[in-house]
Amino acid sequence: MTEAPLLSVRGLAKHYQTRGATLKILQDISFDIAKGEVVGLVGESGSGKTTIGRSVLRLIEPSAGAVVFDGDDLTTLSGGELRRRRPRMQYIFQDPYASLSPRMTIGEILTEGLKIQGIGSRAERLERARKALEQVELPPDAINRYAHEFSGGQRQRIGIARALTLAPDFIVADEPVSALDVSIQAQVVNLMRDLQQRLGLTMLFISHDLAVVEYICDRVIVLYLGRIMEIATSEDLYARPQHPYTQALMSAIPSPDPDLARKREILKGDIPSPANPPSGCVFRTRCPKALDACAAAVPQLREVAPGHVKACIRDDIGYPEP
Amino acid sequence: MTSEPILEISNLRTVFRLRGREIAAVNGIDLAIRPGETVALVGESGSGKSVTSLSVMRLLARRIGVIDDGSIRFRGKDGRTKDLVTLGEEEMRQIRGNDIGMVFQEPMTSLNPVYTVGDQISESLRVHRRLGRREGIEAAVGLLDKVGIPDARRRLGQYPHELSGGMRQRATIAMALACDPTLLIADEPTTALDVTIQAQILDLMQSLQRERGMGMLFVTHNLGVVAEIAHRVAVMYAGRIVETGPVSEVFRTPRHPYTMGLLKSMPRLGTASEMKRSGAKLPAIPGMVPSLADLPAGCAFAPRCAFARDACRQAMPALSPVNDHHGSRCIRWQEISA
Numbered sequence: 001m002t003e004a005p006l007l008s009v010r011g012l013a014k015h016y017q018t019r020g021a022t023l024k025i026l027q028d029i030s031f032d033i034a035k036g037e038v039v040g041l042v043g044e045s046g047s048g049k050t051t052i053g054r055s056v057l058r059l060i061e062p063s064a065g066a067v068v069f070d071g072d073d074l075t076t077l078s079g080g081e082l083r084r085r086r087p088r089m090q091y092i093f094q095d096p097y098a099s100l101s102p103r104m105t106i107g108e109i110l111t112e113g114l115k116i117q118g119i120g121s122r123a124e125r126l127e128r129a130r131k132a133l134e135q136v137e138l139p140p141d142a143i144n145r146y147a148h149e150f151s152g153g154q155r156q157r158i159g160i161a162r163a164l165t166l167a168p169d170f171i172v173a174d175e176p177v178s179a180l181d182v183s184i185q186a187q188v189v190n191l192m193r194d195l196q197q198r199l200g201l202t203m204l205f206i207s208h209d210l211a212v213v214e215y216i217c218d219r220v221i222v223l224y225l226g227r228i229m230e231i232a233t234s235e236d237l238y239a240r241p242q243h244p245y246t247q248a249l250m251s252a253i254p255s256p257d258p259d260l261a262r263k264r265e266i267l268k269g270d271i272p273s274p275a276n277p278p279s280g281c282v283f284r285t286r287c288p289k290a291l292d293a294c295a296a297a298v299p300q301l302r303e304v305a306p307g308h309v310k311a312c313i314r315d316d317i318g319y320p321e322p
Numbered sequence: 323m324t325s326e327p328i329l330e331i332s333n334l335r336t337v338f339r340l341r342g343r344e345i346a347a348v349n350g351i352d353l354a355i356r357p358g359e360t361v362a363l364v365g366e367s368g369s370g371k372s373v374t375s376l377s378v379m380r381l382l383a384r385r386i387g388v389i390d391d392g393s394i395r396f397r398g399k400d401g402r403t404k405d406l407v408t409l410g411e412e413e414m415r416q417i418r419g420n421d422i423g424m425v426f427q428e429p430m431t432s433l434n435p436v437y438t439v440g441d442q443i444s445e446s447l448r449v450h451r452r453l454g455r456r457e458g459i460e461a462a463v464g465l466l467d468k469v470g471i472p473d474a475r476r477r478l479g480q481y482p483h484e485l486s487g488g489m490r491q492r493a494t495i496a497m498a499l500a501c502d503p504t505l506l507i508a509d510e511p512t513t514a515l516d517v518t519i520q521a522q523i524l525d526l527m528q529s530l531q532r533e534r535g536m537g538m539l540f541v542t543h544n545l546g547v548v549a550e551i552a553h554r555v556a557v558m559y560a561g562r563i564v565e566t567g568p569v570s571e572v573f574r575t576p577r578h579p580y581t582m583g584l585l586k587s588m589p590r591l592g593t594a595s596e597m598k599r600s601g602a603k604l605p606a607i608p609g610m611v612p613s614l615a616d617l618p619a620g621c622a623f624a625p626r627c628a629f630a631r632d633a634c635r636q637a638m639p640a641l642s643p644v645n646d647h648h649g650s651r652c653i654r655w656q657e658i659s660a
Contacts, residue, residue, distance in 0.1 A: 154610075181543065184366075186604040189604055189606075190604055208516070208517070214589070214591065215594040215604065238592050239595070249518065252517040253546065254546030256545035257549065257573070
């Protein structure tokens, strides 16, 4: 990748002050996304994946760090300057029920962003909405109907269409298929992959589901308690996970294949509180491979294979046989 | 497992009556569970899996959800078999939490926020076993230990919000097991949990069940969880069981197109790179689950089924025996082995 990345995140942090405690939700997050690349963010509840997604689009204000989008640091832009760049970056939400207004027609929902941005005449905006509906494989007459007339899968298609009407080049998709039934999930995953390839979209894809992420993403970032544990291409990460947390996460996923009788590594304990994260490596309190040294210093991300980094001091843990 | 079933559901039909209309959420299902056996009910939203479990517990919304037909024969701790469908509310109350334990999806909503964990776990012991408060609390310490909650005595005095999601679900399992039920009904008990915590809870439920020889009805939408925990599976679609049998057999050689479709549409870990290289797509099931208020004639899956032919649209296929313990509600099951 010689071209400058479309998105470059450096030292991103988000802290919340509560009575007597500072919640360290994100600490020292740095990564790049190249143009046309799909990067997955995976992790469990409280890992900070949604906070990253929202900070990157500055839907919430990060506490520290830079988010450089196509040359501009979004964290330093004024409201007006940010708004001018908004059409280029869009968000797809998890809950297809909560994210669509019940009082607006689908046409109004799809053209609202264009209207706010002052793009096109009313007729042109409706034309764009129709085209977006076509892209997500919904019938054109959907435009005059309301969200409650659609199923969960169709609503998620509407959410995707809304993001597309502004012809963005970057999309943050936050658990876009997690609320859907399995048979519908596969349809929407296929659709998103298809659109991404056809439109050359750059995407940050947030999910707790490692299998979905593998299918849709080129590269994957694994998070735990607000820190990056490992980054690798999908192909490399799933074949050769090198961080003990990634390994544990993969081994915890129940497989429907009855011939795959695996010996599972069951992690003990709960995710610690972000008010009081462990010293050194945040994962060490649950890590089956932890050493005394893991408590001493925060492990830095280091390259373990070309394009594959992990934040773990151990080199001798290998990876499970596929 | 040759022992007599502790739960035997026959031809259960549960309907919802709303605004003069009647919708069958469960439409004639048969299911048996033996002691020590885990049976998974699996299906997507609206398939009727939760309504089935609510019917067994008789926790349907009053006057709206009604058991319209069929029987639910349950053998209690006293060894007597009763039909739960005809029991009065008072008798049912003697059974719930005593003979039948229940674990639900959302531990935060099934625990009462204003009572301590200890009060809630000991409640069923006080009600069903007439234990005093102190004895109840002592028993609760033992139960919390059993479900792997460290520092049990201190936890007893805590309120649900002071526990993590995984700990709360452990506490609800302790509640469900307090009176040594012979049947445990678990409705999506790990769906709200993270995968590493889900693995802990599944492991716990499995070992407790083995140790106590309980029967377990496990409701879930997750086929991976089914493979992990259940001996037998019943796949539901639009209010009916479309395929049933031993998990390993059904998942290895599904004999209903819906089961096949579900298994195929699930992305599998470690397979995507190969699919991406070859340009393959996830094999999704086309279309969507039909509305229960407007079911097609014949097989409800026919409109989405690649194997459907005219006969499928004329009459609902019967559950055909693939063998003694494996059944498929498909007229073409012999041709469709995967």
